[in-house]
Amino acid sequence: MAKVPLDGLRIEVPHAASSAEVAGRLEAFAQDMAQNKFREWGVSIVRHGETHLQLAGRRDGTHFDAEVRAEDRRAVVSLTGSIELSRLKLTLAGGVQGVRRRVEDELAATLREHLA
Numbered sequence: 001m002a003k004v005p006l007d008g009l010r011i012e013v014p015h016a017a018s019s020a021e022v023a024g025r026l027e028a029f030a031q032d033m034a035q036n037k038f039r040e041w042g043v044s045i046v047r048h049g050e051t052h053l054q055l056a057g058r059r060d061g062t063h064f065d066a067e068v069r070a071e072d073r074r075a076v077v078s079l080t081g082s083i084e085l086s087r088l089k090l091t092l093a094g095g096v097q098g099v100r101r102r103v104e105d106e107l108a109a110t111l112r113e114h115l116a
């Protein structure tokens with residue numbers, strides 16, 4: 001098994017929503033992550049104020065923590081943790097950078113959907 005670190009991944013997506021709107025949209029994004037995209041990871045969501053959420057997921061040797069914040073005109077997701085996967089899957093995904101890019105792309109696309 002190989003471990004791919006997620007530390008330092010930062011996704012920024014612009015938005016034009018009001019504070020109240022962005023709070024609801026970030027909540028919808030977090031729920032989508034917890035109930036759909038990473039359901040089997042047992043994702044927990046903790047709210048720290050109106051526009052700051054913390055997500056955590058664990059499964060086997062994989063774990064992640066995500067800080068989700070609304071800033072001026074952008075939403076930011078900062079990740080830590082690591083993904084454990086077979087060497088074959090790592091190779092097929094394009095190595096460490098390929099896995100990190102796929103994680104970043106998936107989170108950014110889902111966040112864009114909820115902020116649109």
